[in-house]
Amino acid sequence: MAWTETTRQHYVRKSSRYASDLTDREWGLIVPFMPEARRLGRPHTTSLREVVNAILYLASAGCQWRMLPKDFPPFTTVQGYFYEWRSMGLWTRINHVSF
Numbered sequence: 001m002a003w004t005e006t007t008r009q010h011y012v013r014k015s016s017r018y019a020s021d022l023t024d025r026e027w028g029l030i031v032p033f034m035p036e037a038r039r040l041g042r043p044h045t046t047s048l049r050e051v052v053n054a055i056l057y058l059a060s061a062g063c064q065w066r067m068l069p070k071d072f073p074p075f076t077t078v079q080g081y082f083y084e085w086r087s088m089g090l091w092t093r094i095n096h097v098s099f
Contacts, residue, residue, distance in 0.1 A: 017071065018053070018057055019060070020053065020056040020057045020059070020060040020061075021053045021056070021057075022049065022052060022053055022056070027049050027052075030052065030094060031048075031049075033090060033093055033094050033097075034048050035085075035088070035090070046073045046077055046081075047073075048081075050072060050073055051073060051077070051078050051081045051082075053072065054068055054072035054073060054075075054078040055078060055081075055082055057069070057072065058078075065078070065079050
């Protein structure tokens with residue numbers, strides 16, 4: 001069965017790539033908690049939103065770090081951010097704020 005213009009609109013996915021991806025509104029609530037880029041060293045080349053999306057994907061899928069899909073940043077990058085943010089208490093601060 002081929003796609004037609006009539007049937008195509010029934011299958012268009014208007015949401016994000018994965019069900020766990022943040023909406024713009026959700027990202028807007030989280031972004032104020034994201035740490036500033038360090039003044040020394042290399043600048044950020046990875047989107048922090050994509051890192052958070054990858055962490056949420058891992059949490060919802062229950063998969064291993066190495067099973068992270070390739071359209072996310074490398075799993076080692078995501079893992080590094082996750083452990084750093086956990087150590088600095090970022091997740092606790094985000095979870096305990098009232099919106």
